[in-house]
Amino acid sequence: MGHPTINKNLTKQDTAKHNLNNYEEIRGDFSWDKISRKIDWFDNEHINIAHVAIDSHLKTERKNKKAMIWESKKGAVEEYTFADMARLTNKFANVLVNEAGIVKGDRVFFFLERVPEIYISILGTLKAGGVIGPLFSAFGPEAVKDRMFDSRAKVLVTSPSLKKKIAEILPELPCLEKIIIVNRGNDSVDAGDISYEKAIEDASEQFDIVKTHKEDYAIMHYTSGTTGKPKGAVHVHQAVIGHYATAKYVLDLQENDMYWCTADPGWVTGTSYGIFGPWSNGITQAIYEGGFSTKKWYSFIERNKVTVWYTAPTAVRMLMKSGEEVPKEYCFDSLRYMCSVGEPLNPEAVFWGEKVFGMPFHDNWWQTETGAIMIANYPVQDVKPGSMGRPFPGIYPGILDDQFNELPAGVEGNLAVKPGWPSMFRTYWEKEELYQSCFKNGWYITGDKAQKDEDGYFWFVGRADDVINTAGHLVGPFEVESVLIEHPAVAEAGVIGKPDPIVMEVIKAFVSLKVGHEPSEELMHDIKKFVTKRLSSVASPREIEFIPSLPKTRSGKIMRRLLKAKELGLPLGDTSTLEDD
């Protein structure tokens, strides 16, 4: 297809021995069964992610190796060995069982900043046989309520300030029995709540990890679709085989690496590759509490001597925006490998990596539902900038037409994957029909459009639906529209993704007002604030355009396609189903 290629020899440590040293050979010889034998099972049928990630290392020299070097926003540093993590996660599991009455299969949700306690409590919950549901700390009350109500979560682990933020919705969660407050030094918690610090201090260090079955539910991440509320993609304990294998062969994690994943545990990248992948490989992680900041990120890499860095295209483009002079103030000699995920990585960003860090960013593709990386660029393979790379060994993706038959190379179609890998989602929580509808003709249909070239590299084209990808976060237009029309001035709302050079898409809302309300800057600001408060800053429209009425089908459905075509100056396509004025 005439796409440029960065030669593999341009990676920084071209003599380094990579875990995946021969793509064809490893792919040809790969079996999930074989790789699963490299991790510690209780027996043929039973496995627990937290045991694999933490306790399995206690039998090895890794026992006193650092698992986590955590740095706060203010620069305080805390270090935890695998033995520390084992002890603390045991304690947390005891707290859950003894004080919150958690039994196998109960849902425990986490609404916390990126503090050490989120890692400890997630792993402790898995030890106790609970199902984890991490929530992004920027969520507003509505977003938290939707997810916790739907999952019927029994326990919430949060902080005093985040609890305050969602106080109004807590009485609307009938299944919520206990709140555990992580207060990092401040002792008082509301009556009835459990103080994390106090409970951990009192709890026993001994805990018999629940011997979960390989197909027992372990992880829930809510993800947005075109219609309806977000749905909970559910993963099982043996998903860790996929996390382990892909962290090893795609992220190339090796014993002495210092690995940094910039994703928050509220999103799937932050659990699969910010917890389970690296720790199942016994790798030390450097974790930064704060969000994006060019200088803080550069100095974090320098100070912690990060060797492998996994980040997102929006972050790369934001770094690019701050220019090539700033990075010259830092030393990046430790870095040996860089990857990115979440949205298309444009070729300029790949080349910029080469220029500034001496190596390209390696793009890879996957989604909440797949649980682990499916398509990737590898250290020993040529990088074709703009391509997501080639299938992971053991993964068989294809491009299908709309009748779900496979298409040849060079033709655009639906990106699908042959089902059956360990980290594949097992259901959408209590939406089995919706789950089943994702499988057609023996394929899992991903909802993305892509094409494959003659060399087997996959190229992302776009989403097949209206879901918006803003800074790597999927936002369902329906969710935003539902909140918009709750604003007292709004009559109707239609939401689209508008292309943006940095964050891929920004959210644009078209709004018609109720009688008695007039468009104004002030109202626009107020509506944006309303969505931020209810859902999150991620879901709040960057742009709002007031229009007298929205284009609708005769059945009353808002035609987002038409709004988008008008916005982008594209042909309007078939408008025959459009409502008459």
Ligand code: AMP
């Ligand atoms: P999520 O389930 O929130 O992780 O989002 C998954 C979606 O993000 C995919 O279905 C794609 O639409 C998009 N995505 C993830 N990785 C890539 C990538 N490397 N290139 C293009 N789009 C991506």
